[in-house]
Amino acid sequence: MSLVDKLLGRDETRHLTMDKPHPDSLLDTGAQGVIGKPVDRVEGPLKVSGRATYAAEYPAERLSYGVLVRAPFGSGRIREIATDAARSVAGVIDIVTDHRTFIRNPQQGGEMTAPTQGVEQVDYFGEIVAIVVAETFEGAREAAALVVVDHEPSEGAYVFAAHRDQADTPPPDQIPPTSRQGDIDKAMADAALTVDVTYTTPSQTSAAMEPHASIAEWKDDGSLLLHGAYQMVASDQMQLAKTLGIATDKVRIIARYVGGGFGSKLGIAPESVAAAIAAKRLGRPVKVAMSRQQVFDATVRRSNTEQRVRLGADAEGRLIAIGHETLTSNLPGEDFFEPAGIGTHFAYAGENRLIDHKIVRLNWLLAGSMRAPGEAVGMLALEGAMDELAEKAGLDPIELRRRNEPGEDPEKNIPFSSRSLIPCLDKGAALFGWSNRKATPASDRRGEWLHGMGVSSAVRSNMLQKSSAKVELTSDGRAIVSTDMTDIGTGTYTILSQIAAETLGLPLDRVTVHLGDGAAPPAAGSGGSWGAGSAGSSVYLACEGLREKLAKAMGVASDAMTLKDGRAIAENRAVEISELVGDGLSMVGEIAPGKQEKLFNQASYGAHFAEVKVNAVTGEVRVERMLGVFTAGRILNAKTARSQCLGGMTFGIGAALTEELVHDPRNGKVVNRDLGEYHVPVNADVPALEVHFLDERDIHANPIHAKGLGELGISGAGAAIANAVYNATGVRVRDFPITCDKLLDGLPD
Numbered sequence: 001m002s003l004v005d006k007l008l009g010r011d012e013t014r015h016l017t018m019d020k021p022h023p024d025s026l027l028d029t030g031a032q033g034v035i036g037k038p039v040d041r042v043e044g045p046l047k048v049s050g051r052a053t054y055a056a057e058y059p060a061e062r063l064s065y066g067v068l069v070r071a072p073f074g075s076g077r078i079r080e081i082a083t084d085a086a087r088s089v090a091g092v093i094d095i096v097t098d099h100r101t102f103i104r105n106p107q108q109g110g111e112m113t114a115p116t117q118g119v120e121q122v123d124y125f126g127e128i129v130a131i132v133v134a135e136t137f138e139g140a141r142e143a144a145a146l147v148v149v150d151h152e153p154s155e156g157a158y159v160f161a162a163h164r165d166q167a168d169t170p171p172p173d174q175i176p177p178t179s180r181q182g183d184i185d186k187a188m189a190d191a192a193l194t195v196d197v198t199y200t201t202p203s204q205t206s207a208a209m210e211p212h213a214s215i216a217e218w219k220d221d222g223s224l225l226l227h228g229a230y231q232m233v234a235s236d237q238m239q240l241a242k243t244l245g246i247a248t249d250k251v252r253i254i255a256r257y258v259g260g261g262f263g264s265k266l267g268i269a270p271e272s273v274a275a276a277i278a279a280k281r282l283g284r285p286v287k288v289a290m291s292r293q294q295v296f297d298a299t300v301r302r303s304n305t306e307q308r309v310r311l312g313a314d315a316e317g318r319l320i321a322i323g324h325e326t327l328t329s330n331l332p333g334e335d336f337f338e339p340a341g342i343g344t345h346f347a348y349a350g351e352n353r354l355i356d357h358k359i360v361r362l363n364w365l366l367a368g369s370m371r372a373p374g375e376a377v378g379m380l381a382l383e384g385a386m387d388e389l390a391e392k393a394g395l396d397p398i399e400l401r402r403r404n405e406p407g408e409d410p411e412k413n414i415p416f417s418s419r420s421l422i423p424c425l426d427k428g429a430a431l432f433g434w435s436n437r438k439a440t441p442a443s444d445r446r447g448e449w450l451h452g453m454g455v456s457s458a459v460r461s462n463m464l465q466k467s468s469a470k471v472e473l474t475s476d477g478r479a480i481v482s483t484d485m486t487d488i489g490t491g492t493y494t495i496l497s498q499i500a501a502e503t504l505g506l507p508l509d510r511v512t513v514h515l516g517d518g519a520a521p522p523a524a525g526s527g528g529s530w531g532a533g534s535a536g537s538s539v540y541l542a543c544e545g546l547r548e549k550l551a552k553a554m555g556v557a558s559d560a561m562t563l564k565d566g567r568a569i570a571e572n573r574a575v576e577i578s579e580l581v582g583d584g585l586s587m588v589g590e591i592a593p594g595k596q597e598k599l600f601n602q603a604s605y606g607a608h609f610a611e612v613k614v615n616a617v618t619g620e621v622r623v624e625r626m627l628g629v630f631t632a633g634r635i636l637n638a639k640t641a642r643s644q645c646l647g648g649m650t651f652g653i654g655a656a657l658t659e660e661l662v663h664d665p666r667n668g669k670v671v672n673r674d675l676g677e678y679h680v681p682v683n684a685d686v687p688a689l690e691v692h693f694l695d696e697r698d699i700h701a702n703p704i705h706a707k708g709l710g711e712l713g714i715s716g717a718g719a720a721i722a723n724a725v726y727n728a729t730g731v732r733v734r735d736f737p738i739t740c741d742k743l744l745d746g747l748p749d
Helices: 005-010 044-048 135-143 159-164 184-190 233-244 269-281 292-298 375-393 398-401 422-432 493-502 533-556 638-657 717-729 740-746
Strands: 015-020 066-070 076-082 092-096 128-134 150-152 178-181 194-201 213-218 223-227 251-254 284-290 307-314 319-330 352-361 449-461 467-473 479-482 510-515 562-564 567-570 573-576 585-593 603-615 622-633 688-693
Touching: 015 533, 044 352, 044 449, 066 269, 066 292, 076 159, 092 573, 128 135, 128 269, 128 284, 128 717, 159 352, 184 307, 184 319, 184 352, 194 375, 213 269, 223 233, 223 269, 223 740, 233 269, 251 493, 269 422, 284 638, 319 375, 319 585, 375 398, 375 449, 375 638, 375 717, 398 422, 398 449, 422 449, 422 573, 422 603, 422 622, 449 622, 449 717, 467 493, 467 533, 467 717, 493 510, 493 533, 533 567, 533 585, 603 717, 622 638, 622 717, 638 717, 717 740
Parallel strands: 015 585, 066 284, 223 251, 319 352, 479 510, 622 688
Antiparallel strands: 066 128, 076 150, 092 128, 178 352, 194 307, 213 223, 213 284, 307 319, 449 603, 467 479, 467 585, 562 567, 567 573, 603 622
């Protein structure tokens, strides 16, 4: 550490850019024995006892309550917002409108700029245009219902099919919308076997358990403290500061516990901005908790898609052509598109390729990231088409995938850092009893029920993001981890505790993790399945630096020292760690992506197997069992990893059979805007799910050798169910979700 850093009170930092492989990991040699174990969530007792404080539960002096007012039309310019009746309600403090600063829609995660601002011109039904603030929530809610929004209507685009021919190509960003290789049209013409099909998926919503909520409080120094339900604190602080026109260091977001996000809380949403503006105007804290209907109306949806998949193969079933062309939708001016073909780039071999995405501009609520953006719906189409090709080729679906296993990335011509798709398929087939599947569709009837099995691959790119964390060793031999990383139910508190405990040789109960505070070192945030690999690596690096300090204090080489149960052991000596730290030690760890992500294709893989039964009279579909086998580098916690895959597979059931966000063709309004009408899978829909992991280390991914897992479980899960439905009935449904009405006409007598 430099003298300047010491004088300024800066913490020493250990930085690693992943330019080279990192084959040696302390997690392989640690003596504490907690990494990989199915450790219970360390914050679990707080959550189940109601002592974990979520965004809307923080106390504040003179707290007031805000309820948002939405636009009751799909497109038009506001002429007047009439508030007289609302202001007459007892306890109403003010009704705040700010047409220039209010945000039209949430921001995408990771962006450093403000979302689209200005709500005088309304672009979708339910857009937030005002906030009513009162002494009580009940008073604010009553008054909000009395606010009248008068407008001048304008022509809107509310029907996808009517505007699909006007689609535009989004600008190239982190994900290029188009890639071409070879001549797919010629390859399709030359192919012995072809599939050319179109799959459609509807809009979907994340439906996280905790609605969006914020408590905004301005301090005397002009800074804003916001308790919010957000996934990426550092970038969200930047977005909020840009929106409000203040310096970033004047905004502090705290999100210690987040009740699910699935992408819907990656960027700031209307409630945070409205609360901040109202709190500034009133000079007192304002709480805004969106209703479930408002979350459906005015946050984020997964875009609907229309996907044309073309596969061309030789007589042996080896692909020579792969085409995946997707139409998505979004608001005017928004560049985000659902990258349905993102997994198609490297899933299978094939020299002639076309992957393309276009956006249809609609007056529907914002389309943005939802769990596994791209793969979740893209693999419904790709893996369905692969099942169709397997039938045409007379091949078992697993054998078709085996014949099209690429030796390297088929587009970038770079090696895979690790790839275990075929081992996952083979292991899953053995565990599931795939050999008992009847290849002829609709040939396994048992009374009124038609039985079938389906399989699908799972692929999900791995990403490393810049992330930092501070670790302190206290004089009593405890470790404190601080980072603005969040835990959205994924197990971050537990995983970071395990990494610190393993590398510092401490029992878990001597490690404390503080998350979600914007005043702490900035982390990658929870999104893109990069959380454990990025935030976990930053904690690992900080602990690695502390180990060296402990070794120096003990007078031994770091690699000659073993840390276990709070003691340092070397050269036939055992010393309590507390005796080596003096008044305390600290270190900041920082990880950043480097050349490894350019030199290697990094991804996680898996295989889904499903068995269904379909009623031959009613068309009712029941999922009988599902099994998934996955590889994602080092599994840091067997229990939380399994939980993530179980959740993803459950998402797959919803995508395949139940979930559909319905838009009114007259005005774009979300019709089924609550959990009573938007059908997520419930206990009765979810059978016994099996999850298995294959052992793997990826030395190119990060120093802890772990890869993204949270979104792998949903990728391909719905396709396995859809393929099982076809195997059971002989009816191929390409319009999701698969509901009874789409099966009835084709069911056998």
